[in-house]
Amino acid sequence: MDAAEVEFLAEKELVTIIPNFSLDKIYLIGGDLGPFNPGLPVEVPLWLAINLKQRQKCRLIPPEWMDVGLDLTVPEFKPCLGLCAASMDPLGFPLSLKIKKLEKIRDHERKEETFTPMPSPYYMELTKLLLNHASDNIPKADEIRTLIKDVWDTRIAKLRVSADSFVRQQEAHAKLDNLTLMEINTSGAFLTQALNHMYKLRTNLQPSESVQSQDF
């Protein structure tokens, strides 16, 4: 697969936009979209969001995980666990409780030996597209780019360590959880070719009856 093909798949992910136009619901083969009303948020696939943004017909809302803002852990909301992200206003003043933020994601990824679950299976593609086309709608875009790159580098490094130990121990199969398609696509071709070669080396050195030969 090309990276561009992986990006194509990622563009089906839904993101929130705020359109500045009106349009009735449209019925596409892949699903229904809209209706669109100025100022009202609506969820659309990323490919449409980027297209509308390029035509200056909407404002993009970054995903909840694409944030490097303050992390105010209020005691009242400590029972919240997991990857939840809630913007609540229970006491009349704006209060953002975001348990998973990018810095935490990066630090967690660095700490763990295995791959941690990513906030989106297409985090790399979403970041690149949103920051390239809608950086004016995303606060602290440069920091986000740096953090995502750090996460990516950490995960790729882990992937290489895994590949090395896999080859070293000459295992038959391995299972890696929480990998994303872009990571697999970038490193996969090398690993499979190396394993093919290992297989040929091992079978060529086995006793002669397994070597292909013809006698007349």
Added chain:
Amino acid sequence: MSEAYFRVESGALGPEENFLSLDDILMSHEKLPVRTETPMPRLGAFFLERSGGAETDHTIPQTFIGRFRRIMDSSQNTYNEDTSALVARLDEMERGLFQTGQKGLNDFQCWEKGQASQITASNLVQNYKKRKFTDMED
């Protein structure tokens, strides 16, 4: 007086290398005694019979295992740089592996820079134009 012609016995292109008999002229590969083997990737494999030790059976895969990490890291870390020093000590198969690693890296970097969505003229069209100029000059 000796005969001008005498029939030659077939030697099946054996040690006498007889090319004159009818059978030998009409020899096809199906009749020819032949033995084929899979080519060995490493010359060291030819010496297995002579060395005879169990440890040599694993030398070649172990060598590759030891070099794998360096090939992987160097091919996936060097972007847009001169790689001649890195590939100088690799054999042909390892160089192919190195190129695969580079291709994955270059594809990703190209995508990240946004070049994947740029339209460029294909080599075929560019070369065709160059050839046309040559024809005109002639």
